[in-house]
Amino acid sequence: MxxxxxxxxxxxxxxxxxxxxxxxxxxxxxxxxxxxxxxxxxxxxxxxxxxxxxxxxxxxxxxxxxxxxxxxxxxxxxxxxxxxxxxxxxxxxxxxDVFDLTLEELLQIKVVTASRSDIRMEKLPATTYIISQKEIISNNYFTLTDALKNIPEIKVSQPGSAECGNLFLMRGMVGNYYTKVLIDGIPITPSVVSGIAIDEHIYMKRAERIEIVYGPASAVYGADAISGIINIITLKPSKNTLDIETRAGSFGYFNANLLASYSIGKQKNSFDLIAYGQFTNRNDRNIKTGYDTIYDRKQYPLWDKNMMPFVLGNIPNQSASFGLKLSKSNFTVSYDWMYRSEFSSLGQRTDIQFYDDPKARITENTQRIAFQLKALIKDFTLSANLSVLHYRMDNNSYFSTIYSNKNPQTYGYVNRAYKYQASDDILFEEIVTWNPFKKIEMVGGITFQFSGAFPKTNDLEKPFNPKHYTPFSTEKPPLDTFYLDFGYNPIVYSNMAGFIQGIYSTDRFTLLCGTRYDVNSEYGSSFNPRIALQANVLEQTSLRASFNRAFKAPSPYYGYQSIASASSLYPGYVNYINVPNKDLGSEKLTSYEVGLRQLLTENVSVEVIGFHNHIFELISIKGGLLAHDFGYEETAHATDKVSIYSNDGGAEATIMGIGTILRIKDIIPSIKLSLDFYANYSKGKETFPSTMVITGDDTTIVNEKIDNRRMLPNWIGKARVYCYPAKNFYVALDNFICSHWYARQVHSLESYKNPNNKINGYYTMDVNLHYEVAKFLKVSLKVENIFDRKYAGIQAYDSYNLLYNPQPGRSLYAGLMLTF
Structure with a gap:
């Protein structure tokens, strides 16, 4: 061959x-x-x-x-x-679950919050963080602030204030006021309040994930999207389940909650149902032991005016919520009822507030119904949102104070100052997405909001009758025999807006440009553009940069602030303290941000972020004004000077920061040992509102400045170490450390130099354990502040605060969850 x-x-x-x-x-x-x-x-x-x-x-x-x-x-x-x-x-x-992905896979996840369209994280020119449902459950996150506590550039206070519940600081600004919080892309903050209230009434376990976008987003979301956006994206049923959980903890803490999901049919013709409910009660907060000096009346100027002995009683808290979400194909309707009740004296000075009345509460009820519809018409994707937000402060809410509503003779004794506020907000949005070419996406939309609000009343001698307020009406309630119509300011207003955004994306870079124009019947118009660029300079290295303008709308809470009391000098006359300012305008911000991300391996990434924010025309108290200029000359015999909230005092702030994010997963693969490490350095400057200085016959207007940003530590460090030492057994150690900062109630150079207003930094550690005993049974253990540190949180209000806001000592919580 x-x-x-x-x-x-x-x-x-x-x-x-x-x-x-x-x-x-x-x-x-x-x-x-x-x-x-x-x-x-x-x-x-x-x-x-x-x-x-x-x-x-x-x-x-x-x-x-x-x-x-x-x-x-x-x-x-x-x-x-x-x-x-x-x-x-x-x-x-x-x-x-996002929690189980490699860091390389995580960058392939599409997020919708930053641009109102689906963009993969690796292509997104914005700093974004995702918290998944598994992370929420494994780490025993009871509240939104529990989740925010362990992510970059955020500092929390738990508790914060009676009006806002838990507080958080995001890029040097109080997030409750300067961050827009959404559920499935729809805002949930009532128009009449100072900011979003955070507690367990915002039920965490129904979240499929939470998308947090850092930096301004008014170009697509309008007012209040200044420090960031938090979007709670709710679950979509994948199978029929029922979870029943109960938790118990220190100081009489108890929670019971359930989550049910039910689905029939296949994708196009499926009918989905999500239902949840929860109830939480705390007999007392663990914020008393070790804080004797903070609660000591003699630390405060009016201590000798008190006619009643000081008693530090229980500081209770309660919340409940219930909700349904029904989905059929591309149509969704959801309903939420949220209730919370907080001890009203929380965080306030002991010389003016009593701490021994457990019935002294701020109690709120919020109901929300939302309709969402998506449709695909040729090359266009249409999304329509309609929501109705109904908010009421319970008319039995009151502060337990030393000052009287009408009778100066009771000054120094226990007086109940009743409060009431209400709002109804109807929001409609239509968003259109169009891809005219393969690499170009256009997103545009219109928004209309119609609101009726009854801003917070003056201190009342007895509970307000809710029947005297008619939603979407400016008719005032019957006159008070003493204050007449002062503190009764029902308003109706609207906001119309349109936005457009273009996204050009290739394999190497993404360019995003957009703008939004808002017209509000109360505070006028606002134009907010943004431009952002992301570029892959190397295969696993990306750079991003952005410029944004944003604004914070003046809530009726500030514009119609009404505080008056009975005159102690002229019996039968009114002493006006704070009066409404109908000309209050928006706060404005310009922002620059740069970021570098390096994916070293599929499970190791490093990110460096820098930002510069300038916020100006800040809303602040302006005092020494003549009462007759605001129409109160006839009855203001006690004094002719009043205060208002105003933008024209020249107040502004600059905040600069640089942060590093290091994430390493599966350091020891057999136990999935992982590390998340965050370090942030921030520096701020503030200019206070103008004040009048009189020297002899000369009068000058000055704006005092400080070389710091109030409430903002220069250094914040966080480190989470977590692993699975045994099958289905999760262990996490959460470490937090920060440097000193200056108190929220600093309003002048003199108070800035007061050593009591320089708050010490601190270190804390939390421990979380979660064990899946069987498919139907899970147990959990949470130890907060394991070393029992005594430390300060964000102060409750701009003034009349305790020296600092005491935070809980060591607290223990245990949970049991059954799944059917």
Whole structure:
């Protein structure tokens, strides 16, 4: 046989042998609800052989032999590996929790909050953080501030104030006032309040994930999106479940909650239901032991005016909520009822507030109904949102004070100062997304909000009758016999806005440009553009930069602030202290941000972020004004000087910061030992509102300045170490450290130099344990402040605060959850 014939025979023999060894594997890939999954990558492990599933989830792939391993992967789904045992292999894939993804996979997740359209995190020109449901459950997050406590550039105070519950600081600004909080993209802050109230009434376990976007976003969200956006994206049922949980803890803490999900049918014709409910009660807060000096009346100027002995009683707290979410195809309707009740003296000076009346509460009820509809018409995606937000402060809410509503003779004794406020907000949005070309996306929308509000009343001698307020009406309640109509300011106003945004994206960079124009019937118009760029300078290295303008709308809480009391000098006359200012305008901000992200391996990333914020025309108290200029000359015999909230005092602030984020997953793969480390350095400057200085016959107007930003520590460091030392057993250690800062109630150079207003930094550690005993049973243990540190939180208000806001000592919580 010639050599040519032999080689030809050998080639045909080997080819036939290979063909006989190869086999074709076919199958269908579905999700947990039996919906076909398109675009699943099916590959042979350790080879270049791959294919993708079609529209109906079917795939076909040739494998070398029966020992081959097939890998099934799709963004946002758990990766699976299966050995080829037959020619048919059907797969059911489960949605992956963000917490389980590698850092490389995390960058492939699409987020909607930053741009109001789906963009992968690796292409997003904004600093974004995601908190997943598994992270919420594993780390025993009871409140939104629990979750925010452990992410970059945020400092929390738990508790904060009666009016806002827990407080948080985000990029040097109080987040309750300067951050827009959304549920499924729709705002949930009532128009009449000073800021979003945070407690357990915002139920955390119903969140599929929480998207936090840092920096201004008024170009797409309008007012109040200054320090960032927090979007709570609620669950979509993947299977029928019922979770029942109970928790108990220190100082009489008790919580019971349930979450149910139910689904019928396949994707296009499915009917989905999510229902939840929760109740929480605290008999007392652990903020008394070790804080004797803070509660000592003699620390405060009016201590000798008190006619009653000081008693530090229980500081209770209560919350409840209930909700339903119904979905059918692209239509969703949801309902939420949220209730909270907080001890009203919380954080306030002991010389003017009593701490021994457990009935002294600020109690609020909020109801929300929202409708959402999505439709695809040719190349356009249309999204419509309609929500109704109904808010009422309970008319039995009151402060227990030393000053009287009408009778100066009771000054120094226990007096009840009743409060009431209410609002109704109807919001409609229509958002359109269009892709005219492969690399270009256009997003635009219109927004209309119609609001009726009854701003917080003056101190009342008895509870306000809610029947005297009619929603969306400016008719005033019956006159008070003493104050007449002072403190009764029902208003009706509207806000119209339009925004447009263009996104140009390639493999190497993303350019985002947009602007929004708002017209408000109360405070006028506002124009807010933004431009942002993200570029992949190397394969795993990206740079981003952005410029934004934003604004904070003046809440009726400030514009119609009304405080008056009975004159102690002129019996029967009114002493006006704070009066409404209908000309109050918006606060404004300009912001610059840069960021660098380096993905070192699939499980190691480093990020460096720098920002510069300038906020001006700050709303602040302006005093020494003539009462008759505001129409109060006829009855203000006790004094002719009043105060208002105003923008024209020249108050402004500059905040600069640089932060580092280091994340390492699976340091020890066998126990999934991981580390999240955050370090931030911030520096601020503030200019206080103008004050009048009289020297002899000369009068000058000055704006005092300080070389710091109140409430903002220069240094903040956080480190979370977590692992699974045994199967389904999760352990996390959360460490927080910060440097000193200056008190919120600093309003002058003199008070800035007062050593009592320089608040010490602190270090705390929390421990979280979570163990899945069985599929139907989970147990948890949470120890907050394990070293029992005594430290300060963010002060409750701008004035009349305790020297600092005491924070809880060591607290223990245990939980049990059943799943059916």
């Amino acid at each position: 010639s050599m040519e014939k032999f080689l030809c025979f050998l080639f045909l023999f080997l080819s036939g042998t290979t063909a006989m060894a190869q086999q074709t594997v076919r199958g269908q890939i579905i999700d947990e609800r039996n919906n076909p999954l398109k675009g699943v990558v099916v590959s042979v492990k350790n080879t270049a052989i791959s294919t993708q599933s079609d529209d109906m989830g079917y795939y076909s792939i040739a494998v070398p032999d029966s020992s081959s391993i097939l890998v099934f992967s799709k963004i946002e789904y758990l990766k699976q590996e299966h050995q080829v045992n037959s020619s048919t292999l059907n797969i059911t894939m489960s949605i992956a």
